[in-house]
Amino acid sequence: MSKVSKRSFASDNNAGVHPRVMQAIAAANDGHVIAYGDDPYTARAVEKFHEHLGKDTEVFFVFGGTGANVLGLKSMTQSHHAIICAETAHVNVDECGAPEKFTGCKLLPVTTADGKVTIDHIKPLLHEVGFEHHVQPRVISISQATEMGTVYTPREMKTLSAFAHDHDMLLHVDGARIANAAASLKVKLKAITKDVGVDVLSFGGAKNGMMYGEAVVFFDKTLALDFKYTRKQGTHLPSKMRYISAQFEALLTGNLWRENAAHANRMGQLLAGELGKIPQIRITQKVEANGVFAIVPKKYIAKLQKKYFFYVWNEQTSEVRFMTSFDTTEADIADFVGLVKRTLK
Numbered sequence: 001m002s003k004v005s006k007r008s009f010a011s012d013n014n015a016g017v018h019p020r021v022m023q024a025i026a027a028a029n030d031g032h033v034i035a036y037g038d039d040p041y042t043a044r045a046v047e048k049f050h051e052h053l054g055k056d057t058e059v060f061f062v063f064g065g066t067g068a069n070v071l072g073l074k075s076m077t078q079s080h081h082a083i084i085c086a087e088t089a090h091v092n093v094d095e096c097g098a099p100e101k102f103t104g105c106k107l108l109p110v111t112t113a114d115g116k117v118t119i120d121h122i123k124p125l126l127h128e129v130g131f132e133h134h135v136q137p138r139v140i141s142i143s144q145a146t147e148m149g150t151v152y153t154p155r156e157m158k159t160l161s162a163f164a165h166d167h168d169m170l171l172h173v174d175g176a177r178i179a180n181a182a183a184s185l186k187v188k189l190k191a192i193t194k195d196v197g198v199d200v201l202s203f204g205g206a207k208n209g210m211m212y213g214e215a216v217v218f219f220d221k222t223l224a225l226d227f228k229y230t231r232k233q234g235t236h237l238p239s240k241m242r243y244i245s246a247q248f249e250a251l252l253t254g255n256l257w258r259e260n261a262a263h264a265n266r267m268g269q270l271l272a273g274e275l276g277k278i279p280q281i282r283i284t285q286k287v288e289a290n291g292v293f294a295i296v297p298k299k300y301i302a303k304l305q306k307k308y309f310f311y312v313w314n315e316q317t318s319e320v321r322f323m324t325s326f327d328t329t330e331a332d333i334a335d336f337v338g339l340v341k342r343t344l345k
């Protein structure tokens, strides 16, 4: 039998599907409904989004997070525009150049200490506004929670949106982990989206317990006018939409989204707390969501990965990333921490 654990800390995408979401998929598997979203499951799921984010939002379901980001950004830009983001942003490093290809825009990545963009990062990029030889900054794209496991406060988001709107720009949020951010801040989803001036949001499902599926949410409805064409042309109109819709309905009913995210965050805290007690390990980022970044001596990494897979974030500094998920258990953490202690002793 393989010694490799079936569990890992590689990604919250490595987890399976929450049982209640799986039940919702099975329950939706009942007879025929109209395809492409004109079905009762989709109507109910959109209603759930309206409950959480406000009635005056436009919601579109897509297959995945890269698609949500790319198509959302496309609806906000023309090809002479630029999109400002953190150097570590998924749109910058993990989407195979799709945002550039499909929007035609130049990405302007800024170096941050913790994955969080501030207006001080943005100001120097605005000095050529109106000059036809330069791309024109149009969107600030932030990730909430960030790829570094940190979380913007509502005030920080409001500052960014106010700055964007004062400078004829828009605020886009990659919310692949928006649930983790809201759970971390102990606020409603609305408090870090609509209430703080977000224009377009990629709302994550997969990392929060769904099998697949994300949503593009427009708080500025004028930006959504052509989105149904953009989504279809962008190959993200699911024919059997009801199976994404049913999952979102399950996640957004009761508190499942928050329970899953809060649990993953708690497991992140526990893991960081335990690893932080090991003298040869240094936690490098604040653990505000479900990501834990740590320097682990290089010579031990491969050995640890054989049992519990995780990714090296920075080869040079020997920094690794551990992600916890809705199904991480305290026993997983105790087992892994035990392995780390035995390996590093």
Ligand SMILES: Cc1ncc(COP(=O)(O)O)c(C=O)c1O
Pocket: 013, 064, 065, 066, 067, 090, 091, 143, 146, 147, 174, 176, 177, 206
């Ligand atoms: C911050 C962030 N955005 C978006 C995504 C969505 O990616 P995918 O296209 O794999 O669903 C991910 C997935 O890892 C992510 O971490």
